[in-house]
Amino acid sequence: MRFIMRRQLKTSICMLTLFLTLAFTAVAQAQQTTVSGTVTDASTKETLPYVSYLITGTTLGGRTDADGKFSISINGNYTALKFSYVGYKPLTKVIKIGTAQVVNVQLQPEAMLMNEVVITAGKKPRYRNKENPAVELIRKVIANKTKNRMEHYDFVEYQKYERMMFSLSNLSDKFRNKRMFRNYQFLFQEQDSTKIGGKNVLPVFQQEKLSNNYFKKSPEKTKTVVIADKRVNFDERFIDNQGLSTYFDRMYQDIDIYDNNISVVSNQLLSPIADGAPGFYKFFITDTIKNHNPQLVELAFTPRNNTDLLFEGKLYVTLDGNYAIQNAYLTVNKNINLNFVRALEAKLDFEKNPDERYHLSKSNLIVDFGLSKKSGSGFTGERTVTFKDFKVNNPLPDTTYRGAGQLVVVPDADKRSEQFWANNRPEPLSAGNMKVYGNLDTLQSIPSFKRTMDVVTLFFAGYKDFGPFEMGPVNTFYSFNGVEGFRLRLGGRTTPSLSKRYYFETYAAYGFKDDKWKYFLSGTYSLNNKSIYAFPQNYLRASFQRDTKIPGQELQFVQEDNFLLSFKRGENNMMLYNDFYRLDYVHEFENHFSYTLGLRKWQQTPAGSLYFSNYPDNGILGRIQQISTSEISLGLRYAPHEKFYQGKIYRTPIVDRFPVFNLRYTAGIKGVLGGEYNYHNFMGSVDKRFYLSQLGYADVTVEGAYIVGKVPFPLLAIHRANQTYAYQLNSYNLMNFMEFVSDHYASVNIDQNFNGFFFNKIPLLKKLKLREVASFKVLFGGLRDENNPALNPGSMQFVRNENGLTVTNSLNRDPYMEGSVGVGNIFKVLRVDAVKRFSYLNNPEVSSWGIRARVKFDF
Structure with missing residues (x-):
């Protein structure tokens, strides 16, 4: 059977190749x-x-x-x-x-053509908003925005069809005919040479979605019910299909011309009819279309500065008193400060409602990406959205809006028949696009493609798949630090190929300097028969870990023994040997609220130059070998409308304007499982991105904590420090490890990205498309008397260095502050900051300033 299928496939490919050859011959003859x-x-x-x-x-x-x-x-x-x-x-x-x-x-x-021609010499008249009929018209459009928006109506319902297509584009015949693609010729397509993306394209993803949408003005409620969803599905071992779809949705959001800012490829561009648009755009009346009812004015617009995040194009404005947009054509200047975007084109069509107003009936957005603006292969994405059955002010029962704010997917939405799609597509797919689903399914069955994806996954995700088990992550196999010296590690975990219910993960590591083994073992049971990495999570996990840790170092999206983090500044030989016994229960809900229940037994033993000591009753300094705690914890998290890409190890959030709330309570219990201390730790944080139109965006984090009880300093809040040369957003980049501890604190972190707003105004600098960044971090905190070792000789004392100077400190009335200014988008991927520390400069081994770098991929 396999032989017959293989032979049929080979015959099909040969016939298809012959057909393509004939087609190429016909084209060549023209x-x-x-x-x-x-x-x-x-x-x-x-x-x-x-x-x-x-x-x-x-x-x-x-x-x-x-x-x-x-x-x-x-x-x-x-x-x-x-x-x-x-x-x-x-x-x-x-x-x-x-x-x-x-x-x-x-x-x-x-x-x-006139009998008399008056020619005025001199410079080109300066563009002015004053007494400019085009600007007067756009101001009328802005003044009438409210009544031309969907929110003007009490009730709205409509059906929405979306199609998203991504392809490798601008492929030369030489590229196509390479030996490595000889088995994949059936994937290539030709398109109209005038269309963005070039002549030859290779589709890699396609998705269609059909949904019913409902809006209610008072109280405001929106609801989307997905009734059909068809997309290319890749092997989950290599690609997170849901995450990939979510990422593309984030890049290609709905375009609302009436919004002040329009999101395109993860950036916000000022709308040409934003409230402040006349201050950033130039407007020109280029035509009046009288054979249209109502009459339309063709209004061209261009940015005052062609490198700013602005559109250019044309608007068609009705002259019926509504001053509504009847059509819009949006593109961007070739010099715009958008990474990798070679071309962008959006077209919006509007239809008239019975009340003589207009609603969006169709939008089409095409973006072509490439490393070079001028030539070479690239990546083209196209999203077409069509609206039909648009009804206004038709009251519906309250039950219609039950579950408002959530995305509702009907059962078997992904199993609709071809006949269903043929009946419900607003426009039939082209012959080539109809084949995309089948072609990519065929592609994934080709052994050479599987081998290629295996290598790509190993490179990007760090895991080598062996079916039921995968080994990795490779970037932790080798590292080094001041305590362990050279460290070798080998580990892996089971995959859904073994079981969707049970997961096991393990690793073993050995330090050649401390001559000690470290290891980890966990078992996880999924309670919803999904992968434990799939949303929404619902699992129970038991684990044991014996390993080293730098106190106060908290990393995101990387492991502590990542090879690149081995390179640090200053002394880095204060560490802990930790034994963790843990039992965790995690439960997420569709509305992105989640809670975590945990039970942990934790034994800490100092390593390297770190030591635990106190002054007992005899007044002689004594050493403490280890401390033991037993804890129960409850964590609450709410991230409304959160979107993310689920990788092999980490869930990477796709940051948007919605806040993320965290609240955690931890209780130490003395006398249970060897616990030596009673305490209560309350911690909360809020993260939010603020979009500031042409000034870019600011990421803001507000955090605070309070610890109730008398505890030694390793159980206090050891503030997040960073002694690597990488710029870390959530750490204090000029604070040393274990430099500050608190039993109560509050902090504010602000990271501002200006997206080139200032550099774009500097003639020579704007060509480099650099972007300005700045940050400011302030930390208030302190210790109550009961947790201050200076007032309690019997308590565990702060660590001192070999010169007798205190390495660990408490914050006094002055806050810790640091700030930075930097340049982003260097070579399109690098950010470099000059960081300045403003307080506590007399602490030992302190750097008052430094240069830090961060790899940051942005569009």
Whole structure:
């Protein structure tokens, strides 16, 4: 059977290859003409934006960009292009068939036909908002935004169809015919050469979604019910399908022209009809369309600074008193400070409601990415959204809005038949797009593709899959530190191939300097028959770990023995040997509220130059070998509308404007399982991103804690320090490990990204597309008398260095403060900060400033 299937597949590929060869031959026989150039005003020599041009004898053509430039590839024996622009005489230019050529066009103003022509010498008149009819019109559009939005109605319901497509694009024939792709020729597609992305594309992802949507104004409620969902599904061993879909949704959000800011590829661009748009855009009336009911005004707009995060394009505004947008064409300047974006194009169409207002009926967004703006292969994403059955002010029962604010997916939404999709798609898919689902399923069955994905997964996720077991992560196999010296580690975990209910994870490590073994073992039982890494989580886990740890170091998305974190500044030989016995229960809900219950027995033994000591009754300094605690804990987390990508190890949040709340309570119990202390630890935090339009965005974290009870300093809040050369967002980058402890504290961290707002105004600097960053961190805290070792000789004393100076301190009335200014987007991936410490500069071995770097991938 396998032989027959393989033979059928091979026969199909051969037939398909033959078909493609014939198609290429037909295309090669046709004459292809490439024409590019610039359109200018014949009298002033200034470039003309958005001039229309057509291939004579056809309806095909395009428009010049904001700089008056155009480029088109023509298949066929066409010999002329016709250019037209309101206020100018049309002009037809002859072109040569079958060659690449530059045709510059000069259009004569209509005024040249008058008997008397007045020519005014001098500089180009300065653009002004005052007494500018285009600006007056856009102000009327802004003034009428409220009544033209969906929120104007008491009730709205509609059906929404979404299609998302991602492809490798601009692929040359040489690339396509490489030996490595000889088994994958059936994947390639051809598209219209005038479309963004180029001629040859290789689809890698496609998703269609159909949903019913409901809106109620008072009290405001929204609800989305997904009734059908069809997408390419990759092997879960390699790719998180849900996370991939979520990530693409974040990059390609719905475009609401009436919002002040529009989210595109993880950035916010100021809408051309934002309240403050006339201060950032230039507007021009370029045409009046009288044969449309109502009449429309074509309004072109360009950014005042072509590197700012702004659109350019055209709006079509109704002259019926509503001043609504009837159509919109949005693109971006080629010099915009958006990483990897080579081209962007959005088209919005609106339809009239019975009350003479308009609603969005269709939107299409295409973005082409690439390492180079000019040429080379890239990555193109396209999202088309269509709205139908739009009904307004039709009251529905309250039960309709039950579960409002949540995404509801009907059972078997992903199992709809082909006939269902054929009946419910607003427009049929092209033949090539219909094949994408089957082609990618076939691709995943090819052994060479599986081997390639295995290597890619090992490189990016750090795990090597062996079916029921995977080994990794590879970046922890080797590391070093001041206590263990060279450290070797080997570990792995089971996969869903073994069981979806039971998971086991383990590793063993050995330090050649301390001559000690470290190890970890855990067993997890999934209570909802899902992977323990899939949302929503619901599992019970028991684990034991014996390993080293730097007190106060808390890392996100990496392990402490990651090789790259072995490189640190200053002394790094104060560590702990920890024995953790843990039992944890984690339960997440669909609304992104979760709670965690934990039971932990923890034994801490000092290592390296760290020691535990006190002054007993005889007044002689004594050493304490270890401390033991038994704890119960409750953690609460609420992250409304959170989206994330689930990797092999970590769940990586896709940061948005919604806050994340955390609350944790931990109680130490003396006399249970060897616990030596009674205490209560309350901790809470809020994280939120604030979008500031053209000033970028600010990530803000507010955190606080209070510990009730008398405890030794290792059980206090040891504030997060960083002695690596990497800039860490949630740590104090010039604080030393164990430098400060508190039993109560409050902190505020602000990380501001200006997205190039200032650098874009500097002529030479703006070409580098650098982005300004700044941060400020302030920490207030202290110790009550009962936890201050200086007032309690019998208590565990703070650590001192070899010179007798105190290494560990408490915060007094002055806060700890540090700030930084830096440059981001260096080579599009690197951020470098100059960090300055403002307080407690007299502490031993303190650096008052430093340079830190962080790899940060942004669009």
